[in-house]
Every structure is written in C-alpha cells, then in structure tokens.
Amino acid sequence: MTPVITTRDICRYFGDDEDILVKAVDHVSIDIEPGEFTAVIGPSGSGKTTLLHLIGGLDNPTSGIVELSGTNIAQMSAAELSDFRRDHIGFIFQAYNLIPVLSAEENIEYIMLLQGIDAATRKQRVHNMLAQVGLDGLGRRRPNKLSGGQQQRVAIARAMASRPDIILADEPTANLDSRTGIALLDVMRELNEEHKMTFVFSTHDEKIMSRATRLIHMHDGEIEKDERK
Amino acid sequence: MLLLKLAIRNIFRQRRRSLLTALSMSGGYVLCAISFSVSEGSYNNAIRFFTLDHTGHVQIHKGNYLRRPKLHKTIDDPAALSETLDNNDNIEHHTLRVFAPALAYSDTDNTQVNVIGVDPTREKRTSRLAKKVTSGNYISDKVNPDSYYSAMIGTGIATSLNISIGDELILISQGADGSVANDIYIVGAIVGNKDSLDKSSVFLPLDAAQEFLSMQGKIHEVAILLKDESKSREFAASLQKQLPELSIDPWQIVEETFYMTMQADQQGMQAMLFIIIFIVFIGVLNTILMSVLERTREFGVLKAIGTRPKTIVSLITLETALLSMMSFFVGLVFAIPIIAWFAFVGIELPEPVDFGGVQLRFFTGEISTYVFATPLAWIMFFALLVCIPAGIRAGRILPTQAMGSH
Numbered sequence: 285m286t287p288v289i290t291t292r293d294i295c296r297y298f299g300d301d302e303d304i305l306v307k308a309v310d311h312v313s314i315d316i317e318p319g320e321f322t323a324v325i326g327p328s329g330s331g332k333t334t335l336l337h338l339i340g341g342l343d344n345p346t347s348g349i350v351e352l353s354g355t356n357i358a359q360m361s362a363a364e365l366s367d368f369r370r371d372h373i374g375f376i377f378q379a380y381n382l383i384p385v386l387s388a389e390e391n392i393e394y395i396m397l398l399q400g401i402d403a404a405t406r407k408q409r410v411h412n413m414l415a416q417v418g419l420d421g422l423g424r425r426r427p428n429k430l431s432g433g434q435q436q437r438v439a440i441a442r443a444m445a446s447r448p449d450i451i452l453a454d455e456p457t458a459n460l461d462s463r464t465g466i467a468l469l470d471v472m473r474e475l476n477e478e479h480k481m482t483f484v485f486s487t488h489d490e491k492i493m494s495r496a497t498r499l500i501h502m503h504d505g506e507i508e509k510d511e512r513k
Numbered sequence: 514m515l516l517l518k519l520a521i522r523n524i525f526r527q528r529r530r531s532l533l534t535a536l537s538m539s540g541g542y543v544l545c546a547i548s549f550s551v552s553e554g555s556y557n558n559a560i561r562f563f564t565l566d567h568t569g570h571v572q573i574h575k576g577n578y579l580r581r582p583k584l585h586k587t588i589d590d591p592a593a594l595s596e597t598l599d600n601n602d603n604i605e606h607h608t609l610r611v612f613a614p615a616l617a618y619s620d621t622d623n624t625q626v627n628v629i630g631v632d633p634t635r636e637k638r639t640s641r642l643a644k645k646v647t648s649g650n651y652i653s654d655k656v657n658p659d660s661y662y663s664a665m666i667g668t669g670i671a672t673s674l675n676i677s678i679g680d681e682l683i684l685i686s687q688g689a690d691g692s693v694a695n696d697i698y699i700v701g702a703i704v705g706n707k708d709s710l711d712k713s714s715v716f717l718p719l720d721a722a723q724e725f726l727s728m729q730g731k732i733h734e735v736a737i738l739l740k741d742e743s744k745s746r747e748f749a750a751s752l753q754k755q756l757p758e759l760s761i762d763p764w765q766i767v768e769e770t771f772y773m774t775m776q777a778d779q780q781g782m783q784a785m786l787f788i789i790i791f792i793v794f795i796g797v798l799n800t801i802l803m804s805v806l807e808r809t810r811e812f813g814v815l816k817a818i819g820t821r822p823k824t825i826v827s828l829i830t831l832e833t834a835l836l837s838m839m840s841f842f843v844g845l846v847f848a849i850p851i852i853a854w855f856a857f858v859g860i861e862l863p864e865p866v867d868f869g870g871v872q873l874r875f876f877t878g879e880i881s882t883y884v885f886a887t888p889l890a891w892i893m894f895f896a897l898l899v900c901i902p903a904g905i906r907a908g909r910i911l912p913t914q915a916m917g918s919h
C-alpha cells in the first residue's frame with residue numbers, strides 16, 4: 285500500500301542566525317500507512333506541532349520532501365495547497381477552533397460547502413456524524429453553548445465529514461479533563477477502526493498514547509523511537 | 514450564501530461595535546445628503562430666480578454682443594427669428610429686447626440710465642417684469658392721447674430725478690446712425706425696490722426704443738424660456754447649428770460669474786464633505802482592522818481547513834459592504850424627513866447672501882437621485898477602499914496560527 289504520508293529527510297529551522305537557529309524538526313523521515321492510529325509524543329518543544337504543520341501542508345519544510353497521497357506538496361501554489369487541505373486533510377485543534385457564529389451542524393457542514401457537495405449528501409453526513417460522535421440533538425447549538433468535550437466532538441465530526449485521507453490532531457485532549465479526553469480518544473479510535481480513517485495526533489498524556497497503534501517519540505526535532513504495536 | 518450567512522452573523526456578533534460604526538457612517542451619509550440637497554436646492558432656486566427674472570434659459574445675440582455690447586451689433590430680422598422660435602416645441606416663450614445707455618432728465622435733475630426696450634406682450638410671458646411693477650401700470654406699445662409713450666423706471670431713477678408716475682422723463686442718447694436721440698416719455702410705472710437690479714433701468718416698449726435709437730425693426734437680444742430648464746445647454750447647442758449666423762448661449766454662459774461662483778462653491782463644499790467622509794472612514798478602517806486582528810485565529814482556522822484567502826477577503830468585504838448598506842438605510846431614515854423639511858419648508862434668511870451677484874435668500878432642499886445616491890456612492894467607495902488594507906492583513910494570516918493554543 286502507498287503510504288498516506290511520506291516525509292523524506294524534512295527539516296524545519298526557525299531563525300536565520302546561526303546562534304539562535306532553532307531546529308524544530310531535524311531530518312525526519314516517516315511513512316504513515318493508511319488506517320494507522322499514530323501518536324506523536326515527546327517533551328515540550330520537541331517539534332510535535334511543527335511536524336504536524338509540515339505534514340498538513342500548513343507550513344513548508346526548510347529542506348526535504350513531504351508527499352501526501354503521492355503528491356509533493358512543495359510544488360503546490362498557495363491556492364492549490366488550500367484546496368488540497370480542504371479535500372485531503374482533516375484538522376482537529378487543541379483549542380477546538382469551531383467557527384463561533386455557526387451552529388454545530390453548520391460547522392460540520394462548512395468544509396463540505398467549500399467542496400461543493402450537494403445539500404442532500406451534506407445533510408445526510410451531518411446527521412450521521414453527529415450520531416457517531418454522540419451529539420444527537422445538539423446540532424443546532426452554537427459552540428459557546430457546548431462543553432469543551434462536546435465542541436471537540438463537533439471538531440472531529442467536521443474533520444471527518446469531508447472524507448479526508450488523514451486527520452491530524454495537535455493535542456486534541458489537552459484542554460479537556462482526562463476522562464473526557466479518553467472518551468474523545470475512544471470516539472476517534474472507533475472511527476479509525478470503522479472507517480479505516482488514518483489519524484495522527486500529538487499528546488503528552490500517557491493514557492491517551494496507550495490507545496495508539498503506533499508511537500513516534502520525538503526529541504529536539506528528531507525521531508528518537510518509532511514503535512508499532 | 515454561506516458567506517452571506519457568516520457576514521451577517523459576524524456583524525451581529527459585535528453588536529455595539531457594529532452599531533457605532535454604522536452610526537458614524539450613517540452620520541456621514543446624512544450630513545452629505547443634507548448638504549447636497551440644500552446646496553442643490555438653494556442654487557436651483559437662485560437659478561430659477563434670475564432665469565425667470567430676466568435672463569431666460571437661453572439667449573440669442575449678434576456676434577459677441579454678450580461680451581462687448583455695441584449698439585450696432587443687431588439681429589436684423591427679428592420677425593423671422595420670432596416665427597422660427599414660436600414654432601419650436603422646446604420653447605415655452607421668448608422675448609425681444611434692445612439696450613442702450615442714456616442720460617435721463619427731469620425738470621431739475623439728471624442721471625445715467627440703461628434703456629431697455631421690450632416687447633410688452635412677449636416680455637410679460639417670458640420674464641417677471643410685469644410682476645415687478647410696484648406702482649402704476651405695465652407698459653404698453655400704444656401711445657397716450659398726447660402721443661407720448663409711457664416708460665417704466667427703476668426706483669433709483671425715481672429717487673435721483675425726483676419724479677413719479679405721470680411725470681415727464683426726457684432721455685438723451687446716441688442713435689445707431691450716429692444721430693442724437695432724444696425724446697420725452699411719461700412715467701407709467703415704478704419697477705422693483707431699492708435693492709433691485711433694475712433700479713437704474715428705464716423700460717420702454719420695443720417700438721418706442723427702436724424709434725428712439727434709430728434702429729427700427731432691429732433688436733439686440735432674444736431671451737428664451739424653455740419647457741425643460743435642465744436642457745438649456747443642449748438646446749443652445751442645437752439651436753446654434755440651426756442659426757449659425759447668430760450667437761446662442763445658455764444661461765450658464767450668460768450668467769458666467771454666477772455660474773462659476775456656484776460651481777466653485779459647490780466643489781468647495783463637496784471637497785469638505787469628502788474630507789469628512791474620509792475621516793469617518795479612518796474610524797471605520799480602524800474598526801475593521803481591529804476585527805480582523807481579533808479574528809486572527811479564526812481566519813487561521815478557516816484557512817487551515819481549506820478556505821481560500823480570496824474567500825476570506827470576500828468575507829471581510831461583504832461584512833463591510835453590508836454594514837455600509839445598513840448605515841445607508843439608517844441614514845435614509847434620518848435624511849429623508851430632514852431633506853423633505855428643507856424641500857417643502859426651507860429657511861428664509863433675514864438678510865440675503867450675495868453669491869456672484871445673485872442674492873440668495875432662501876435655503877431650500879432638493880429631492881433627487883443625485884442628492885441620495887452620491888453620498889451612497891462615496892460611502893460604498895470608501896468602504897471598499899478600507900477593505901484593501903484589511904484584506905491584505907487577513908490574507909497574510911498564516912494557517913499555522915490556528916494551532917496556537919490561545
């Protein structure tokens with residue numbers, strides 16, 4: 285199988301001065317296979333967020349190649365990359381980041397609208413996703429009327445509904461209490477198993493990492509250990 | 514649709530701020546619309562005042578008579594011209610005139626006067642001369658039983674010659690043929706008041722004036738009243754083609770000083786209002802930039818999940834345009850009654866203000882598309898203008914900023 289993501293020797297350095305050069309990601313080569321449920325772990329400042337940015341096409345590597353489903357994202361224009369993210373990558377953020385003026389349903393619908401998916405399909409998928417993340421009946425609520433865990437469930441639904449190749453989540457549970465966090469991870473895990481959806485998420489939380497099928501340990505921008513269970 | 518929904522909800526999200534911004538735009542709009550209305554209205558009033566008073570909408574002369582009036586620059590076949598004009602559908606009325614400076618004598622005094630010969634019937638229809646008679650009877654082209662023509666004189670002449678209705682008035686001038694012109698007339702009416710433009714005019718029936726000046730059958734000026742006053746330039750131009758041997762000028766040329774002063778004044782006012790709107794929009798710009806800055810993370814998220822930068826710029830533009838439209842409608846609610854009041858009631862000044870020789874006494878409003886649409890156009894223009902820096906700023910927001918934890 286072709287990997288969903290391949291990084292070849294990617295580096296991301298910040299600051300151009302030799303003295304203050306930060307090697308946030310340093311010579312990282314990984315393949316993420318379809319259906320994997322991968323956790324990127326490591327101490328603060330080890331480069332987890334930066335790595336997720338790079339494989340999500342949100343940031344460009346200083347050197348090296350990122351391939352998403354066989355496409356080299358470095359060769360895309362900003363607009364192409366934007367469309368590529370819309371169609372192939374789902375994002376879940378630490379701070380939920382729902383669109384505050386849209387209801388839960390409308391948030392889930394948003395990317396599908398950008399994709400130009402017809403109304404009937406959108407409705408269907410919104411309905412299914414709300415049920416799958418356990419938010420039946422809460423679709424009309426605006427984000428500020430939902431708890432953190434509920435908001436993050438909406439975020440998962442939003443990321444899933446557009447049928448991306450991979451979902452990237454940067455510390456999706458960091459703002460949640462540990463019980464809610466674990467419940468949320470279980471939702472992600474179910475979706476992963478049910479739909480063969482590929483997930484890459486970063487975390488500090490031991491209980492959360494234990495649910496991953498693969499653990500990528502980072503330290504000072506380098507991969508220290510890469511273990512599959 | 515999606516953008517519209519987002520834009521409307523974003524506007525209502527910051528209710529107080531949107532309201533303040535909209536009110537400042539509305540205020541600018543109301544100020545502009547009222548200023549336009551009053552300036553248009555007052556000037557149109559003034560224009561109507563003197564075009565109907567004596568200028569007419571279009572005038573015909575021979576050669577450069579308008580600029581350098583000379584007795585010999587005459588229109589030689591006024592009868593034929595009159596017939597042409599009578600048959601023109603655009604013309605309401607027209608009148609024929611001759612002019613000459615003269616010396617006027619009473620038994621005791623003398624003074625300089627302007628003799629104006631007018632066709633009594635046509636003049637009455639074309640200008641307000643008949644209405645300006647303050648005492649006595651309007652002139653007629655008939656002589657009295659003693660074979661004297663009657664004359665109407667301005668108040669200035671009545672005072673300096675110390676004469677009144679029924680008294681004799683002796684005029685001395687030079688005829689077109691170089692002969693000495695002199696004749697006796699009976700004062701039949703007093704015209705105007707002490708501030709009137711006619712205070713040193715002597716009005717004679719056209720025949721009498723032509724006879725006095727030895728220019729039988731010839732005239733100096735035709736004043737035309739159009740059915741549609743706004744068409745004076747176009748009409749003058751088309752009539753000029755038809756009558757190439759004569760000079761046809763619209764009132765804008767005839768009353769050039771007034772017209773220029775008016776234009777300059779209106780431009781000055783527009784420039785000032787433009788600056789006011791500009792200042793209003795510096796505030797608007799600030800608000801919009803602030804709202805973009807506040808939503809940095811939100812825009813970052815929108816970008817990260819695949820919204821094109823162009824779409825985000827459109828969203829900001831749409832929000833601003835909607836807010837401007839709302840301001841416009843709020844502005845209308847205030848502007849319409851005020852402008853209507855100016856249009857139907859208006860302000861009468863205790864002292865008239867002089868503008869390019871024309872006395873403006875009434876401040877009245879005008880209701881027209883121009884009055885309402887121009888400030889709207891300005892507001893939309895500035896609204897779109899302030900979207901540029903806001904859009905650039907939003908365009909620069911990186912999607913990575915969506916992930917920052919706060």
Ligand SMILES: Nc1ncnc2c1ncn2[C@@H]1O[C@H](COP(=O)(O)OP(=O)(O)OP(=O)(O)O)[C@@H](O)[C@H]1O
Nearest residue numbers: 298299306307308327328329330331332333334335
């Ligand atoms: N935009 C940036 N400019 C400069 N340095 C940066 C930038 N982004 C990240 N860094 C640096 O790169 C290194 C890796 O940062 P990164 O955010 O990827 O770490 P992380 O593993 O996600 O940490 P945390 O667990 O605290 O979220 C850090 O030293 C950080 O200071």
Ligand SMILES: [Mg+2]
Nearest residue numbers: 332333334454
């Ligand atoms: Mg991080």
